[in-house]
Amino acid sequence: xxxxxxxxNSIRSRLHIVLxxxxxxxxDYLCLQETKVADDKFPAAEFAGLGYHVILKGYKQHAGVAxxxxxxxxxxxxxxxxxxxxxxxxxAATYDGLAVxxxxxxxxxxxxxxxxxxxLAWFRRLKKYLQKHFQPQNRIVWCGDLNVAPEAIDxxxxxxxxxxxxxxxxxxxxFGNIKxxxxxxxxxxxxxxxxxxxxxxxxxxxxxxxxxxxxxxxxILATQSLAGFSRAxxxxxxxxxxxxxxxxxxxYAEFGDH
DNA sequence: ATGGTGGCACCGCCA
Numbered sequence: 001x002x003x004x005x006x007x008x009n010s011i012r013s014r015l016h017i018v019l020x021x022x023x024x025x026x027x028d029y030l031c032l033q034e035t036k037v038a039d040d041k042f043p044a045a046e047f048a049g050l051g052y053h054v055i056l057k058g059y060k061q062h063a064g065v066a067x068x069x070x071x072x073x074x075x076x077x078x079x080x081x082x083x084x085x086x087x088x089x090x091x092a093a094t095y096d097g098l099a100v101x102x103x104x105x106x107x108x109x110x111x112x113x114x115x116x117x118x119x120l121a122w123f124r125r126l127k128k129y130l131q132k133h134f135q136p137q138n139r140i141v142w143c144g145d146l147n148v149a150p151e152a153i154d155x156x157x158x159x160x161x162x163x164x165x166x167x168x169x170x171x172x173x174x175f176g177n178i179k180x181x182x183x184x185x186x187x188x189x190x191x192x193x194x195x196x197x198x199x200x201x202x203x204x205x206x207x208x209x210x211x212x213x214x215x216x217x218x219x220i221l222a223t224q225s226l227a228g229f230s231r232a233x234x235x236x237x238x239x240x241x242x243x244x245x246x247x248x249x250x251x252y253a254e255f256g257d258h
Numbered sequence: 259a260t261g262g263t264g265g266c267a268c269c270g271c272c273a
Contacts, residue, residue, distance in 0.1 A: 010265055013265070060266075061265085062271080107273060109273085115272090247263085247264075
């Protein structure tokens with residue numbers, strides 16, 4: 001089983017990257033974030049043309065998530081299933097005993113902003129959601145743009161970046177609280193202590209990708225029963241070195257016996 | 259250095 005996650009920063013502006021990647025690599029699942037498109041304008045036919053199903057939720061302008069899959073999803077949950085819901089930030093589906101949870105966690109803007117409080121609360125809401133809908137002993141993969149760099153080796157300049165909304169003890173604790181529910185960082189399982197592997201490069205930093213000035217904020221996590229079978233997890237840097245790239249790159253993992 | 263770039267919406271906002 002192959003799964004990938006990619007913050008596209010507009011799906012309509014990234015089809016020239018996504019469709020060839022799908023065709024070449026044929027993953028079972030591709031989780032997309034920041035599709036930035038309302039549902040009726042999502043380019044679903046392009047995915048159907050490659051033999052993929054797609055479930056999606058987005059409103060105009062910001063956020064938006066989708067799961068592209070070979071198999072038809074059985075049960076789909078849109079949003080956090082609470083009052084605020086945030087259906088354009090989390091979408092989950094089950095496929096024959098596997099649950100795929102795709103999230104676009106709020107970035108948080110700055111530590112003194114309401115958006116940051118919202119981000120921290122978002123992790124608490126996610127914990128409730130997991131407890132309500134899922135069980136950690138089952139096969140679950142949680143992936144997406146989680147807007148957290150978990151360790152010093154996940155950013156290019158930890159001393160300078162410390163205190164950022166994606167890199168500080170408070171978000172590490174919020175993220176750790178979700179992980180402790182039952183998730184293992186699949187990338188770190190295959191690359192323990194390896195620094196310099198990033199999934200996000202700020203557009204505003206000159207030649208960020210060329211100079212490898214990045215952050216690892218896009219993740220693939222899995223519950224123990226699934227993570228035990230992971231075979232590889234890698235960051236697809238070439239998705240950054242193309243025409244009109246997203247500021248994120250694609251991350252992919254493989255599970256199973258071949 | 260209080261910018262920089264990019265995307266979508268509108269004429270700012272979020273990242």
